Amino acid sequence: MKTRADEIALYLKRRARWSPLEIAFWVFAFATIWLFPSKYLILKDTAILALFALSLDLILGYAGIISLGQAAFFGLAGYFSGLVAKYGIINEPVIALICSGLVAAALGFVTSFLVLRGSDLTRLMVTLGVSLMLGEIANRYSNITGGADGLQGVDIAPILGLFRFDLYGHNGYVYCLVVLFVCFVIARRLVYSPFGLSLRSVKGNTLRAAAIGIPVKWRLVAIYTISAGFAGIAGALLTQTTAFCSLDVFSLERSADLLLVLIIGGTGYLYGGLIGAVIYKFLQDWIANLTPQYWQFWIGLVLVVIVLVGRERMAGWVRAVRGAIARLGTRLAPRSAALGGAAPDGR
Amino acid sequence: MLTILFDGVAYGMLLFVLACGLSVTLGLMNFINLAHGAFAMAGGYCTVILVNRLGVPFALGLPIAFLFTALLGGVFERTLYVHVYPRSHLDQVLFTIGLVFMSVAAVDYTMGSSQQFVQIPDALQGQFEVAGIGMGKYRLLIIVICGLLTIVLQLILAKTRFGSRLRAAVDDQRVARGLGINVGAVFGITFAFGSGLAGLGGALGAEILGLDPTFPLKYMIYFLIVVTVGGTSSITGPFFASILLGIGDVAGKYYVPKLGAFVIYAIMIAVLIWRPQGLFARGTAR
Numbered sequence: 001m002k003t004r005a006d007e008i009a010l011y012l013k014r015r016a017r018w019s020p021l022e023i024a025f026w027v028f029a030f031a032t033i034w035l036f037p038s039k040y041l042i043l044k045d046t047a048i049l050a051l052f053a054l055s056l057d058l059i060l061g062y063a064g065i066i067s068l069g070q071a072a073f074f075g076l077a078g079y080f081s082g083l084v085a086k087y088g089i090i091n092e093p094v095i096a097l098i099c100s101g102l103v104a105a106a107l108g109f110v111t112s113f114l115v116l117r118g119s120d121l122t123r124l125m126v127t128l129g130v131s132l133m134l135g136e137i138a139n140r141y142s143n144i145t146g147g148a149d150g151l152q153g154v155d156i157a158p159i160l161g162l163f164r165f166d167l168y169g170h171n172g173y174v175y176c177l178v179v180l181f182v183c184f185v186i187a188r189r190l191v192y193s194p195f196g197l198s199l200r201s202v203k204g205n206t207l208r209a210a211a212i213g214i215p216v217k218w219r220l221v222a223i224y225t226i227s228a229g230f231a232g233i234a235g236a237l238l239t240q241t242t243a244f245c246s247l248d249v250f251s252l253e254r255s256a257d258l259l260l261v262l263i264i265g266g267t268g269y270l271y272g273g274l275i276g277a278v279i280y281k282f283l284q285d286w287i288a289n290l291t292p293q294y295w296q297f298w299i300g301l302v303l304v305v306i307v308l309v310g311r312e313r314m315a316g317w318v319r320a321v322r323g324a325i326a327r328l329g330t331r332l333a334p335r336s337a338a339l340g341g342a343a344p345d346g347r
Numbered sequence: 348m349l350t351i352l353f354d355g356v357a358y359g360m361l362l363f364v365l366a367c368g369l370s371v372t373l374g375l376m377n378f379i380n381l382a383h384g385a386f387a388m389a390g391g392y393c394t395v396i397l398v399n400r401l402g403v404p405f406a407l408g409l410p411i412a413f414l415f416t417a418l419l420g421g422v423f424e425r426t427l428y429v430h431v432y433p434r435s436h437l438d439q440v441l442f443t444i445g446l447v448f449m450s451v452a453a454v455d456y457t458m459g460s461s462q463q464f465v466q467i468p469d470a471l472q473g474q475f476e477v478a479g480i481g482m483g484k485y486r487l488l489i490i491v492i493c494g495l496l497t498i499v500l501q502l503i504l505a506k507t508r509f510g511s512r513l514r515a516a517v518d519d520q521r522v523a524r525g526l527g528i529n530v531g532a533v534f535g536i537t538f539a540f541g542s543g544l545a546g547l548g549g550a551l552g553a554e555i556l557g558l559d560p561t562f563p564l565k566y567m568i569y570f571l572i573v574v575t576v577g578g579t580s581s582i583t584g585p586f587f588a589s590i591l592l593g594i595g596d597v598a599g600k601y602y603v604p605k606l607g608a609f610v611i612y613a614i615m616i617a618v619l620i621w622r623p624q625g626l627f628a629r630g631t632a633r
Contacts, residue, residue: 066437114620120436121379122623125575128568129612129619136609252564256444263441297452303445307438308430 016192021325026181033174040169046281047176048237051183053261053273055230061268062191063223064203066120068255069127070231072134073104075249077232079138082151082245091157097179097236104232105225112224116217128252135250150246154239165241172241179237183230188270199223260303263311351598357486359593360493361555363586365548366573367500368541374517374579376432376534381443383545383570384563385450390416390546391558392454395463405468412550413543420542424535447563455560462559489551497586504582513537572615578625588626
């Protein structure tokens with residue numbers, strides 16, 4: 001006779017199993033290292049953007065916090081990793097990366113208490129305000145940050161003392177991809193854990209979640225802090241791979257673009273950020289080739305159309321496609337019947 | 348010192364005219380309209396075209412800019428915005444940011460990316476001194492126009508039937524609808540009027556704020572500060588908030604120029620932490 005707790009544990013475990021579709025996704029992602037050797041730069045940007053979007057998905061998709069200020073963490077960690085490399089405080093990129101993430105997470109922890117107050121609009125304003133304030137500070141102390149000219153003279157040591165950042169961006173891309181994968185696995189572990197489930201319930205109905213004994217406030221503080229750390233790692237990656245950091249890391253456009261990326265990919269199932277980043281970069285590259293100056297117009301149009309068509313409806317199409325693939329999978333290989341259970345059940 | 352105060356008041360008045368439409372949208376429909384600045388920009392460019400290219404007198408250009416943006420706002424409201432009201436805040440933010448991006452690129456395409464200036468008549472240029480305070484004539488004009496507008500707005504809101512309908516709808520939409528008030532129509536008109544005011548503000552402010560395609564992005568945060576700090580339940584809240592913001596910004600840029608807008612953001616966050624519903628909001632939260 002199984003107890004209730006065992007059943008729940010079993011359910012959680014089954015839910016968290018890697019589906020063949022996910023494995024295929026990551027196999028393909030790592031295959032791009034050999035498939036597109038001439039596209040390393042855009043691939044690297046995509047990987048960083050994907051990680052950044054993943055961080056937003058954690059708070060937007062799983063905790064329902066609208067933020068226009070993820071750029072604050074991105075930028076802070078970007079400057080931090082640039083400065084420690086420039087002055088030789090921490091020479092090893094991986095350690096610097098982790099430290100940058102921790103610094104950003106610390107900022108996230110402090111600001112989370114501001115963000116958790118008030119309505120959606122107040123949250124928007126406070127998150128935006130924090131990132132703009134950091135931008136002004138970076139501008140003010142231009143003797144440290146380089147001001148409008150950006151942080152120059154950053155020299156990044158080889159990764160683990162072995163791999164130099166080469167001119168073609170090969171090592172840089174592999175580095176970003178590995179970091180993205182590691183962060184993704186952590187995030188995945190997190191959202192499929194009981195902690196992640198409790199977050200979902202908070203998003204679904206805050207009052208009821210509190211009533212069944214979930215410490216709503218601390219759950220939100222925790223996820224906001226973690227998300228800030230991930231955003232920080234993304235920012236540090238950008239600085240490390242480009243050996244440069246400028247004031248636009250704090251800009252509103254960066255946060256707004258990030259929202260767009262996540263919306264294209266869909267929120268609340270982790271892959272949204274990754275898929276959105278790929279589609280966004282591809283779109284941007286393609287449109288920028290057609291009309292170099294006015295690509296923003298088409299990005300705006302995409303946003304407006306997405307909202308007017310309705311995200312739910314689009315998610316429905318995606319689900320239909322996914323269902324079709326799942327059915328195909330079960331016909332081909334009976335073992336992947338677990339797919340339905342393991343597939344992320346989000347929108 | 349007093350000159351800074353004077354400039355600050357002029358700036359604040361301008362911000363109020365620009366932002367008061369937004370406060371109604373937010374209070375009435377609970378709609379986050381980040382594209383409000385795009386209408387202000389439309390008014391500014393409309394005036395630039397009329398005055399600089401077609402030679403329309405400045406005094407006539409302003410009302411035309413108002414009508415033009417009001418019409419534009421009305422059309423957008425009826426065709427696009429109505430579909431987005433019932434959506435979540437996230438959808439509203441995405442939708443209006445999309446509109447902002449489109450307007451920025453569209454203006455860049457048609458008018459070029461350089462900054463535009465409205466040719467203001469010679470009679471309005473220059474300064475004069477009153478009791479040792481240097482006052483720009485143009486800024487004085489702005490204060491007079493915006494001050495009059497504020498009084499008119501307050502009178503419309505407080506005295507007319509339309510005003511009381513609007514207030515009723517803001518206070519409780521469902522009850523207002525139950526009493527036979529056509530909330531949709533009230534809102535449509537208010538939205539058009541608010542957009543028109545933004546357009547007028549954009550036209551007046553082209554000289555002070557600077558007019559280029561990134562205008563909606565640059566000033567979006569200012570409008571939002573006015574609305575969030577002032578609260579959405581009355582017109583006096585945003586008014587005092589914008590005056591405060593105007594003086595604070597001008598003084599901050601004058602005394603500590605290197606800090607830029609830092610002071611403003613810090614004040615905003617402090618106020619929002621202290622009173623999340625806005626500085627002048629009534630105690631009742633809906």
